[in-house]
Amino acid sequence: MAFERVGVVGLGTMGAGIAEVFARAGLRVIGVEADAEMLARGRGLMERSTGRAVDKGKLTGAERDEILGRVTLTTSRADLRDADLVIEAIPEILDYKVSLFEDLDGICKPETVLATNTSSLSVTAIAAATGRPGRVVGLHFFNPAPVMRLVEVVSTVVTEPGVVGAVSELAGRLGKTAVTVGDRAGFVVNRLLLPYLNHAVALMEQGVAGRDDIDLAMKLGVGLPMGPFTLLDLIGLDTSYEVMEVLFDETRERRHAPSPLLRELVTAGLLGRKSGRGFYGEERVHPSEAGRSGAITFDVAGPGSEELVARLAAAGFERSGEGADVVLRLADRPVVEHAVRLRDPATMVGVHLVGDQVAELASTALTSDAAAAAAADLMKVVGLSPVPCKDRAGFVVDALLYPYLNDAVRMHDAGYASIDDIDAAMRLGCGYPAGPFQMLESLGLARVRDGLRALYAEYREPAFAPAPLLDQLVTAGASEFPRR
Ligand SMILES: NC(=O)c1ccc[n+]([C@@H]2O[C@H](COP(=O)([O-])OP(=O)(O)OC[C@H]3O[C@@H](n4cnc5c(N)ncnc54)[C@H](O)[C@@H]3O)[C@@H](O)[C@H]2O)c1
Structure with missing residues (x-):
């Protein structure tokens, strides 16, 4: 030929x-x-x-x-x-x-x-x-x-x-x-990318975190070229909506139904960059104030406390223990169960460090605004970008990233595409720094599996349950996916 x-x-x-x-x-x-x-x-x-x-x-x-x-x-x-x-x-x-x-x-x-x-x-x-x-x-x-x-x-x-x-x-x-x-709706790239983008819209609608904070977390925390809302604006909200419709038609999975907010924006003619306004409008300012240097008293708890205490000490902030303005609880799970054991639960803020630039700061239903603001200031003084969010399983980054990785495992396990093809598609099609299998292996299969279990337990979304292949590899003690 x-x-x-x-x-x-x-x-x-x-x-x-x-x-x-x-x-x-x-x-x-x-x-x-x-x-x-x-x-x-x-x-x-x-x-x-x-x-x-x-x-x-x-x-x-x-x-x-x-x-x-x-x-x-x-x-x-x-x-x-x-x-x-x-x-x-x-x-x-x-x-x-x-x-x-x-x-x-x-x-x-x-x-x-x-x-x-x-x-x-x-x-x-x-x-x-x-x-x-x-x-x-x-x-x-x-x-x-x-x-x-x-x-x-x-x-x-x-x-x-x-x-x-x-x-x-x-x-x-x-x-x-x-x-x-093969001929399945969305092929590799859109099939893996669009549900992640739709999920970001859903998290924002649920108030788990704001637009700018979600974008910042995915960009600086995961190293993606841009956050989901910036990318949605670039693709066009109408195109994104249509692709979600096609995915939903094929899978009938609720999470593939285009988010209601997406429909509203499209109907309003806010299509993203092509119409001049979408999730972002003319205003594209990301205020990044310097951290407050006034007196904040704090305590730190949870795994990795010593390192955070040392970083704060190097910036001139000493741990004060009992009666502090804010208790930073390092965790990769919701912290409300720790908060209720404190004398003043309003002072607890969950801290989840993502990569070396981002600190997700989880406010529970009891956290005071003052404690949340103090936590954000303390992160800034040690050079971390704070991402305020609700105290939910996976916070922002893991909640968005792990289901995407899980989808890639299911896609491969269904015989749809090879591991190398899926990795290449996401790197070359989206400009991602690594493909999903490379990300899974560098994060650790057990960590992602456990994170997915926590997400499933909280949201009860069937698609968040760890893919059987991932689960079995963890059980078998494997640290890599077998390349067939
Ligand atoms: N835009 C993207 O980012 C993108 C990416 C990948 C795939 N696609 C797909 O590529 C296709 C085209 O998308 P696009 O964004 O380039 O659309 P477009 O609207 O920019 O271009 C379509 C062109 O087709 C011409 N056209 C319409 N009917 C025709 C006909 N009967 N004979 C000859 N020309 C005709 C139109 O005049 C127009 O110039 C779609 O199937 C789309 O899903 C688009």
């Missing part, structure tokens, strides 16, 4: 980028748009994108001209008759795609492979609209296509042997990493 001439239908955000990627790799590209106006727009997108590459010194002017010279633009689908591969990037509406594929089936040679860039529709349903379902695959690029290195290659139950291999090899020629997956 030699792919030399490639058709791209729809030259919008994704299609223009995909056409550029093929042309950069030396293939001849036929770009098809709906009408002359959209064709001119598509050409403009490609010219600007390659122009930016020249400005950054990544391409010479001559290379840019060669790349654009390899692309033929047309409004006639019939021009695709000689293409070896056609990839579709028109709007995410099944009827549109089905009708396009019916047409392409009649126009293209019988051996031409037809691919869809759909993010969430059924590739199988699109394939079934053609007389060559065995030669229809998903080829899911990420935005911006010229930059993002991941491509998900989606096969269906009727894909002919050899087609996926050939398309994956082509992705390699484009300088991309291909992960091969």
Whole structure:
């Protein structure tokens, strides 16, 4: 299967980028748009994108001209008759795609492979609209296509042997990493990413923590490129909502139902960056006041106390013991049971250190505002970013991270994708510093399993129960996942 001439239908955000990627790799590209106006727009997108590459010194002017010279633009689908591969990037509406594929089936040679860039529709349903379902695959690029290195290659139950291999090899020629997956809603990246984002919205709606604090905790605590609310704004709340709907349709899991707040914002036209306002509006200030230096008396309890006492002492704060303004209770579980044993339960604040920059500060139902404020000030004087939250299992970071890791284990155990493919997909598709299995192994399997048990006990959400594979590996004393 030699792919030399490639058709791209729809030259919008994704299609223009995909056409550029093929042309950069030396293939001849036929770009098809709906009408002359959209064709001119598509050409403009490609010219600007390659122009930016020249400005950054990544391409010479001559290379840019060669790349654009390899692309033929047309409004006639019939021009695709000689293409070896056609990839579709028109709007995410099944009827549109089905009708396009019916047409392409009649126009293209019988051996031409037809691919869809759909993010969430059924590739199988699109394939079934053609007389060559065995030669229809998903080829899911990420935005911006010229930059993002991941491509998900989606096969269906009727894909002919050899087609996926050939398309994956082509992705390699484009300088991309291909992960091969079956046809399940969301594939790997959206299936793991969107439920985590939806869960962040739910935690905020439950008042466990605020928008900025959740974003800060995931960014500084876990090392993600951005927090969930910033990412939702970037993806677009409407797109996120649609993907959640598709996931819910397939799984019927309550946690996959789009959060009510997401629906409200979308209905209000607050779609995120594309509409100028979403979870964040114009105001994007993150006040970071210096820690208070006035007199705060404190005590510290729980595992790791000595180290925190030493850090506070180095900053000039001495532990005072009995009668302190605030009792910092180091813990990775809710602290209310410790608070009720104090003479003054209002003084207790749970402290959970995440990474070396973040301190989650859990206020129980009894914690006073003064104690919470004192705890935040003390964290700032030792250089930690305080993340105030409610006294709930997993606080913020573990509550969001562990179910995501658990989902990855279930996905692998169901035979959907390999450990290496899932890790690569999340690193390259989301820019995460490590894939979920790498994160699991560096956190420790037992710690994550126990954290999931605590989350399940508190929230009674079936999906939070540790995946059987994780549980069994912990029981067997393993510290790594077996790579099959
Ligand atoms: N935007 C993303 O981040 C992203 C990421 C991955 C996948 N996708 C998927 O890629 C596809 C396209 O998304 P997009 O964001 O590029 O959309 P878009 O709206 O930016 O572009 C769609 C383009 O298709 C053109 N078009 C519509 N009907 C056509 C037809 N019949 N023939 C030829 N051209 C036609 C439109 O004129 C438009 O230029 C969708 O399936 C989407 O789910 C999007």
